[in-house]
Amino acid sequence: MNASSATALVLRVFVTLGILIMVVGLLVSGDIGNDILFLGILVLVSAPLLGVITTFFALISEKDTYWIKVCAVLLIIMGIGIVVSIVW
């Protein structure tokens, strides 16, 4: 499986899963419903990061050195972005 196919699969699985969990959450009332909604949104929001991580490992398996470095730099910057968002 190449980088594009692997990334597309991970994005599709997590966005669909997140949306399905959210639909269930909207149908359930009370605190349990809110917990389910939180889980669904968390799964959805995590999809882009998981997509980049998947791309990174797919590029490693393709031995595509130039783009492995680019992807690694992006993962580091995403980490810095989260820290800055929390601290700021």
Added chain:
Amino acid sequence: MDPLIILALIGVGVFAGIIGALFGLGGGIVFVPFLTIAFGLSAMDAAAVSLIGIVASSVGAASKHVEQRRSNIRLGLLLEVATAIGAIAGAFIAGFMADWILLCVFSAMLLYSALHMILHKEHITEPATASDDPMCFEYTDDKGENRAYKVENVKGGMLGCAAAGVLASMTGVGGGSIKVPLMNIYMHIPIKLASATSSYMIGITSFSGAIVFLLNGHVLLDYAAGLSIGAFLGAIIGVRLSGKLKSGDLRKYLSIVLIIVAVLELLKAGGIM
């Protein structure tokens, strides 16, 4: 929550999702005014809910675009490095520059891009020979034929994306509406690939903000869920429409959207909106 409000949120999400997937825009330009004016949310609540909707729209579109090889994930990663650095820089310099100046510059850039797209045909550079250049890629054109293209002005394009990141971080606008014309006009990437690649990038850009808002408990969960479900459905519709549109038509419609966005941002800069 009232089922009618959920249905209304899904409707807004579908509309923004279609626009987002077609043109590679995040959808924030649609989400935020609707959430504040029609649903009465505060600016902070609207921003948090909007970010979740943007992730749903962009990831929903990107999952299809990447599968169909329209999103260039390699180029997206490279330009996202610049965008993310710009966004972090923007967070630090936000206190030192007035928003209205940035919004005026942003609007001028959008109007220039729209006019350029209306007056000039799309220019794609085909590599002279097959090479190991990491900036040479393949795509399928409107006629279904496989063609090669070479990404030009990479350093300048990265600077432009960094500027888009600064702007997005400081004003909450500017992600896709700057990057798509930049990729198409300046870097000579086919419009369908530029908008699809932008969709892929916007999900990554929005991730940091969205996860922090969510974990800090700033997201109205039921609003975010309704909007996200609609945005996801809209993104699927938008990807299908995008496949049927010709590149020339997509550029024409994008120009109109850019002019509308520019006018809205000028009104915001003038304190009218």
